[in-house]
Amino acid sequence: MRKSTISATILAVLIGVAGSISLVQADDAILAQREQAMKGMGAQMKTIKDLVGSGGPAGDVVAPAQKIAEIAATIPGLFPEGSGGDEVRPEIWQNWNDFVAKAQALGNEATMLAAAAEGGDMATVGAQFEKVGGACSACHKAYRE
Numbered sequence: 001m002r003k004s005t006i007s008a009t010i011l012a013v014l015i016g017v018a019g020s021i022s023l024v025q026a027d028d029a030i031l032a033q034r035e036q037a038m039k040g041m042g043a044q045m046k047t048i049k050d051l052v053g054s055g056g057p058a059g060d061v062v063a064p065a066q067k068i069a070e071i072a073a074t075i076p077g078l079f080p081e082g083s084g085g086d087e088v089r090p091e092i093w094q095n096w097n098d099f100v101a102k103a104q105a106l107g108n109e110a111t112m113l114a115a116a117a118e119g120g121d122m123a124t125v126g127a128q129f130e131k132v133g134g135a136c137s138a139c140h141k142a143y144r145e
């Protein structure tokens with residue numbers, strides 16, 4: 001009896017250890033995906049900034065703007081509750097609806113940027129690009145350390 005209780009305890013501990021190891025791995029994976037997504041948006045922003053600086057062509061802004069909108073849609077999924085992160089404020093999970101709304105706002109502004117770029121007027125593109133940047137900073141100010 002005693003022996004099997006002990007081995008059951010050991011088994012439970014081993015399962016517990018294996019469980020926490022896989023949790024840590026899942027966390028690392030999500031943090032890596034998150035970093036990739038954010039840096040990906042940073043790279044698209046740089047491309048657009050250069051195009052705005054050189055006065056176009058407006059058509060070249062369409063693809064990077066759409067890419068930002070696509071990535072924005074994935075943001076909430078990259079912040080599962082308690083996933084942590086170096087520069088993450090826990091307020092994200094206390095104000096979850098607001099966090100999601102800020103990700104959606106970025107998606108909307110980026111979609112409008114793609115539309116402006118299709119329209120071809122670089123002044124409109126430049127003005128809408130500022131709004132996309134504003135949507136990045138609105139979330140960073142509230143939720144990034």
Ligand code: HEC
Nearest residue numbers: 035038039041042085086087088102103106136139143144
């Ligand atoms: C809805 C909220 C939200 C929006 C919108 C948002 N970010 Fe972030 N971003 C964060 C948070 C939170 C972090 C910190 C993540 C961490 O430390 O794990 C971050 C981190 C970053 C980083 C650092 C990534 C790293 O790990 O090195 C970059 C670069 C970045 N964001 C770029 C952008 C750009 C560019 C935009 C707009 C096109 C944007 N973000 C929009 C919330 C947001």
